[in-house]
Amino acid sequence: MPDEFSRIARYLAPLAGEAGLGLKDDAAVLAPPPGRELVLTVDQMLEGVHFLSGEDPALIARKLLRRNLSDLAAMGAAPLGYLLTTALPVALPEDWLAGFAAGLRQDQEIFNIELLGGDSSSSLHGIALTATLLGTVAPGAALRRNGARAGDEIWVTGTIGDAVLGLQARRGQRKDPTGFFTQRSLLPAPRVGLELAGIVSAAIDVSDGLVQDLSHIVEESGLRAVIEAGLVPASPAAAALGEEVLQARLTGGDDYELILAVPPGRAEALKAACGDLPVTKIGAFEPGAGVCVLSGAGTEMAFKSLGWKHF
Incomplete structure (x- = not known):
């Protein structure tokens, strides 16, 4: 060299x-x-x-x-x-x-x-x-983690969980015949260019896992988050794998989608701001603390880990 x-x-x-x-x-x-x-x-x-x-x-x-x-x-x-x-x-x-x-x-x-x-x-x-x-x-327009309020809805962009399945494929732990999961893991699509100021009250990207990153908004805003696992959007390829990959999808990270706190009544403005990018409501913030993920049966799910650990 x-x-x-x-x-x-x-x-x-x-x-x-x-x-x-x-x-x-x-x-x-x-x-x-x-x-x-x-x-x-x-x-x-x-x-x-x-x-x-x-x-x-x-x-x-x-x-x-x-x-x-x-x-x-x-x-x-x-x-x-x-x-x-x-x-x-x-x-x-x-x-x-x-x-x-x-x-x-x-x-x-x-x-x-x-x-x-x-x-x-x-x-x-x-x-x-x-x-x-x-x-x-613009001055004062930066989105923060601490701006969520009780009653705000929880929305996410795109689909959640493809990247961790791609990492498994790259490690030889999962078949990926089309290369879709691998591509999502190697080349994420950052959601830059969205005009969200005045529409959302808080935001964070999904780098360490949906549940763990949502917990950062919860901690900084002094609230509890309740989401439904069945509402978390999956790509067709991930959806075909069903419950087998659900916990990995919710905690795996590397998706680089956005979690957004959206006040009631601003859903249409959010969709307009996101254009062709799909956005999905998965829950809401309420008084309290922590993140509660509800299964399809309505019971709270338990996780071995909330997301990626750096240490």
């Missing part, structure tokens, strides 16, 4: 926009759009933890960006650009970095973002990647 500076010049500098100064200075110089507030988020991906050895570097790059883009979507922010850090094994083939850069470029074009800068180093223990995404919102 070439040295650090030639590697940056060859693969990463072409991804930098005007604010990144061609990656030739120590920092970027960025002027946010007038009258907007900055929103920042950072996420990392580690080989063997967030992706498997030997997987397509272009898809790894795109998922790295999309995990962070989903955080911006949950705050109602429009993406602006990103910082990137890489720690790569010295023996990593050069074509890996070429594929990684190609994936970054592809999603830069899709989401209209640019590389602003970052850092690179070598690694003794596998590939480590971090992206810091910057976005903007």
Whole structure:
């Protein structure tokens, strides 16, 4: 692999926009759009933890960006650009970095973002990647986890649970003849661009599992959430697997859909804001604490784990 500076010049500098100064200075110089507030988020991906050895570097790059883009979507922010850090094994083939850069470029074009800068180093223990995404919102319009109110309805975008089934397929634990689950796991679709300010009162993305991420809204808003497992939307492929995968779907994570607290009477406004993206009501917030998931029989479900554990 070439040295650090030639590697940056060859693969990463072409991804930098005007604010990144061609990656030739120590920092970027960025002027946010007038009258907007900055929103920042950072996420990392580690080989063997967030992706498997030997997987397509272009898809790894795109998922790295999309995990962070989903955080911006949950705050109602429009993406602006990103910082990137890489720690790569010295023996990593050069074509890996070429594929990684190609994936970054592809999603830069899709989401209209640019590389602003970052850092690179070598690694003794596998590939480590971090992206810091910057976005903007109108002043005071950022969606928070603490805004839910008793009586608000709980809605989710898209379908829940495909990504964990895809992870199982990638690990050889599940058959995936069409590749649908695998694709959903490798390349999530962050729900950026939805104009939700003034419609929803709280939001979070489903990164660690529906039940666990919903619990964050509950804790921050001082409420109890009651949802019906049978209402949680499933793709046709997941629905065909039935009850066998229900707990995994509710707790598996990596879907990067949105959980939304929606005041009564705003359902039609929510659907209009989401356009062709399906949204589904799955429950409501009420006074109390914790998350209650009701089975089809109306009894409260118990879970071995509420979601992904980072430690």
